Amino acid sequence: MANPTEQIVLAADIGGTSIRAAALALSDSTVSILDSIKFETRPERGFQSAMNELALNISSIAKRVEVDLKTTPLGVASAGPISIYDGVYDLSPNLPNWEGFGVSQYLQNKIRSPTVTAHDGAMAVLAESRVGNHKDKLNMIYLTVSTGIGAGIIANGKLVVGHNSGAGEAGHIIINRGGRSCENGCKGCLEGLSSGSAIADIAQKKIAYNRNSTLNEGDQRITAADVVAAARRHDPLASEIISDVLDNLSSGLASLLALFDPEVLILGGGVIDGLAPWWTELLQKTKGTALPRYRDYLPIFQTSLGGNAPLIGAAIFVNDYA
Ligand SMILES: [Zn+2]
Structure with missing residues (x-):
């Protein structure tokens, strides 16, 4: 379990090859991964099938780290093109037939965690700017x-x-x-x-x-x-x-x-x-x-x-x- 000064949040990283679900402990200057599960995306099976598997994995992680899904926020990074916050997919050759589906609403309906989604590149630079070796740079x-x-x-x-x-x-x-x-x-x-x-x-x-x-x-x-x-x-x-x-x-x-x-x-x-x-x-x-x-x-x-x-x-x- 995280210590009392830390905040536990849920997160996922959706790529064309694999998807990760995780629970992380955040403090002002540190982040640690408490638990994570990785599985194959198999994008050809369609958005809903992949998201259902992700929802199941997030639920089991939440259970293991003992957090309430309803009150624990979920952040999702995904391969794009995808709109920020609601996570609606645009046309992509790597995720065929996923366009028009929205990650945040779908997962929120399934597991009830307040969810926001954004492009994986944007999330990576955000991570580097807060906890990477070169944090706090403005450019x-x-x-x-x-x-x-x-x-x-x-x-x-x-x-x-x-x-x-x-x-x-x-x-x-x-x-x-x-x-x-x-x-x-x-x-x-x-x-x-x-x-x-x-x-x-x-x-x-x-x-x-x-x-x-x-x-x-x-x-x-x-x-x-x-x-x-x-x-x-x-x-x-x-x-x-x-x-x-x-x-x-x-x-x-x-x-x-x-x-x-x-x-x-x-x-x-x-x-x-x-x-x-x-x-x-x-x-x-x-x-x-x-x-x-x-x-x-x-x-x-x-x-x-x-x-x-x-x-x-x-x-x-x-x-x-x-
Ligand atoms: Zn190109």
């Missing part, structure tokens, strides 16, 4: 590079939300016009060229012309993790793909620095974890691409919150709101 960006790419932005101390709650879709800035497209069809965007799904797909297409690559050795479809592992073994094809990814990521990072002049730009997500051996190279390439003022000092860091940033941010968001 801050969190960029996640995983299956897809997205950002949360705090500018002049305020979360940038946008007219349709759609701000922060940094994965879709065009960095190589006419290049490979993401699932949304924007050609040459950052996500289309350097996300986890892009790395896997590029490798899968290239092995047909590179029969000697060690990437050819398995029977299964290639994943981004396979490409990273092969590049660590100095496989020439995998090394070439990773080198291109570093070039493309550095273009995206340079653009974000130029647009927002952040005090810190924090990187998270599975692809960033995988690229750890190339971290110095990524920073060097970014220095070579960014405005001259970044030649000596680049304010780019890896997240200290791991994959928990959106979940923690959702807990903070609902605690602020309630």
Whole structure:
């Protein structure tokens, strides 16, 4: 149980691959996860089926940490595009046929917890700004590079939300016009060229012309993790793909620095974890691409919150709101 100065809230993080439900204890400067459950999203089963499973898991966590659902707020972070507070989905290739459904109302009807929802990138930067290694900065960006790419932005101390709650879709800035497209069809965007799904797909297409690559050795479809592992073994094809990814990521990072002049730009997500051996190279390439003022000092860091940033941010968001 949390100590008396802490507030217990419930939170969830909805991604295209998995969903997490959790109970967290919040104080002024710390957050700890008391209990959590992870399960597969399987988005093709539809919004209601996924939300029903989430509601069941939240209920069982509430029981385990001994809180009353009716009075314990629930904060939800979700892959977007999604509207802030009510959490109504817009069209998304990653969550097909979920558009028009609202997370907050659906869960509130099911489990009765007062619920607010927001974009996972926005929640991640909120978490970094309160409890991360670089907290209390007024200008801050969190960029996640995983299956897809997205950002949360705090500018002049305020979360940038946008007219349709759609701000922060940094994965879709065009960095190589006419290049490979993401699932949304924007050609040459950052996500289309350097996300986890892009790395896997590029490798899968290239092995047909590179029969000697060690990437050819398995029977299964290639994943981004396979490409990273092969590049660590100095496989020439995998090394070439990773080198291109570093070039493309550095273009995206340079653009974000130029647009927002952040005090810190924090990187998270599975692809960033995988690229750890190339971290110095990524920073060097970014220095070579960014405005001259970044030649000596680049304010780019890896997240200290791991994959928990959106979940923690959702807990903070609902605690602020309630
Ligand atoms: Zn795109």
